[in-house]
Amino acid sequence: MDYEEAEDGAVTWRTSPGGLVTALEPLMRSSHGAWVGWPGVAARDFEPFENDGISLVPVRLDEADIEDYYEGFSNDTLWPLYHDVIAPPSFHRETWEAYITVNRRFAAAAAAVAAPGATVWVHDYQLQLVPRMLREARPDLVIGFFNHIPFPPYGIYAQLPWRKQILHGLLGADVIGFQRSADAGNFSQAVRRLYGYPTRGVVIDVPTSESGHNGDFRRVVAKHFPISIDSAGYEELARRPDIQARARQIREDLGNPKTLMLGVDRLDYTKGIGHRIKAFGELLADGRLSVEDVTLVQVASPSRERVSTYMALRDEIELAVGRLNGDFSTISHTAISYHHHSYPREEMVAMYLAADVMLVTALRDGMNLVAKEYVAARFDVDGVLVLSEFAGAADELKQAILINPHDIDGTKDAIVRAIEMPQRERTRRMRSLRRKVAENDVAVWSASFLRALTGAAAVPAGISDDLDLALQGIASAENLLIALDFDGTLAPHVDHPEDARAIAGNREAVQALLDLPGVRVALVSGRALVSLQHVAQPQSSVLLTGSHGIEVQLDTPGIELNLLSTELEQLDTLARVLESISGGIAGTTIERKPAGLALHTRLATEEDGERAERQAREQLGDQLPGLTVREGKNVLEFSVRSSTKGDALKKLRDYTGADRVFYAGDDVTDEDAFGVLRDDDLGLKIGQGATLASYRVRSPHEVTQVLVRIAELRAAQAR
DSSP states (O other), rough: EEEEEEETTTTTEOOOOOOOOOHOOOOHHOOOOTTEEEOOOOOOOOOOEEETEEEEEEEEOOOHHHIIIIHHHIIIIIHHTTTTTTOOOOOOOHHHHHHHHHHHHHHHHHHHHHHHOOOEEESSSGGGTTTHHHHHOOOOOOEEEESSSSSHHHHHTOOOTHHHHHHHTOOOOOOEEESSHHHHHHHHHHHHHHHOOEEEEEEEEEESSSSOTOOOEEEEEEOOOOOOOOOHHHHHHTTTTTHHHHHHHHHHHOOOOOEEEEEEEOOOSSSOOHHHHHHHHHHHHHHHSTTTTTTEEEEEEETTTTTHHHHHHHHHHHHHHHHHHHOOOOOOOEEEEOOOSSOOOHHHHHHHHHHHHEEEOOOBBBOOOOHHHHHHEEEEEEEEEETTBBBGGGGGOOOOEEETTTHHHHHHHHHHHHHHHHHHHHHHHHHHHHHHHHHHHHHHHHHHHHHHOOOOOOOOSSHHHHHHHHHHHHTTOOSSSEEEEOBTTBOOSSSSSSOOOOOTHHHHHHHHHHHHHTTTEEEEESHHHHHHHHHOOOTTTTTEEEGGGGGOOOOSOOOOOOOHHHHHHHHHHHHHHHHHHHSSTTTOEEETTTTEEEETTTSSSSSHHHHHHHHHHHHHHHHTOOOOEEEEETTEEEEESOHHHHHHHHHHHHHHHOOOOOOOEEEEEGGGHHHTHHHHEEEEEEEESOOOOSSSSSSHHHHHHHHHHHHHHHHHHHH
């Protein structure tokens, strides 16, 4: 919220402009959370207060903070660096020190108001040190971080003198969210290069001690969670008669052009405003467009006006607009209607309704919510979105006309194509875009992030309505892979692993799926395949992977496994160490696997189990430092070959050619599989605990119900 004081002394708090506030406002109201932030006025202290149903905790920034922390390090160093150095970043030690100071101030404010065990969600590049500071001050907290802008490739990120300190700060979070999968991948690569921490898919193992010698790790998830908008709210505004009347008035005031094009951006060098104006000007000069027929409305909201780069950009854009209007405008028609100020949301929705073509030409953008706002407002299922492939929104809005804004000729062709697009194609594309935006709105975004961060306090009984709807979607896949963990998923956990058996009705449910065309079923287990075959007794057509993907049995009788002589020697050492430990601690057992051994502590006391695991980590860390270590429920597994259930699932997807995958699992090792699922796949977590899966059930009994339901739905769709 921004503080405003009128001449008569009346104080008001106005909602700040921008995508972040727009996206989070509905969540803050529904969750009754506290918003810790800067009130928008320098050198003023405010006590925490309530405003319009939201609890606000203001953090003071002085003029020096604004200059060095905000305009300096945040927007003159990080912003250009993270946006692929479109403009050159500056590196100053004094602005870095200011960044540390202000981050510490925000961390202290959040730590002071957070209840014991609370969830704290930190947002954006200005506060990347806060997660670590919070973890050190309040280890009881669950901490998430979301980066709203891109995260650059390592070759660019490595230019930052404080590159390790930023990563260290971010790794204080439990879940780190990014807009695009590529951004999450860039972050994980930077962690591997600069810290050497092991990464598996979206999971990073971060040592709990600075030295990393104690063998204990904390699991951090770095994954993309594309942000969205309150799509229903925008459509509700667009359906208001007064806003529709305003849309008609806008077109009339502009001379009722045949085509009205719209650009809405902050005045920022990442938005490609100059490229857009250049393409439009050349189309007018070439005679492919006429100023009597086409008008471009460009809204450029003021942004960082005290930063020299932005002052120069404003002069450049206004000069380009002036030249183009001077060359092509007539007495009755203006080529570009340019507006350097912000508008309320109602006016923006009217503009969206008035515009035939929306131009989003960002050179680099984390998401670009304007593109989604335009789609949400077009309840008339009309209008064309021209969208840069360098905006995060391009990953989802594939029915837009996608462009490379650096390619001026290609951008010109795209604009002409949008203007000339037949009504039928416009409707088809917009209907698809609207479905995507509605299905993945801000509530879905925030819920998916918080699910990954905190898990569920209570798992609902049976198949929920949301899960059933998701099952209907997965059952319609052309080629469907049903991949299932065994222990804790198809079979309840038991004290002796060799006694595990699938619950009644499971075999029949799997057979019903196998009998349907286009369906393959696979078991993905941490067990050795010999053990899995013994306890699961699968049908011959069920695909099998064991030992976290090290062993594979597909449509052949043989088991694929090739260990090197060095790996066989490591196995001998591993067995000798673990058998020595287990022999001296009651209740612990050793399970041999083809590429490793597992130390089971289910029957040991809690104290003895922790002692056995600690001794195993310490002794094997000294003798076999390259081992892969996995921690499960009362089990610690050591492997001489690195592989995960995520690797196994990728192999199964490639083998079966599945276009959609259903995966169910209950253990922390199943998170590796959930982490490689695509947006249209379905992950099902059994039981409680933090997870990347989108849905949950309570027990293996309900997994069987889910499998039966998928078979019923697919059979019904086939009829």
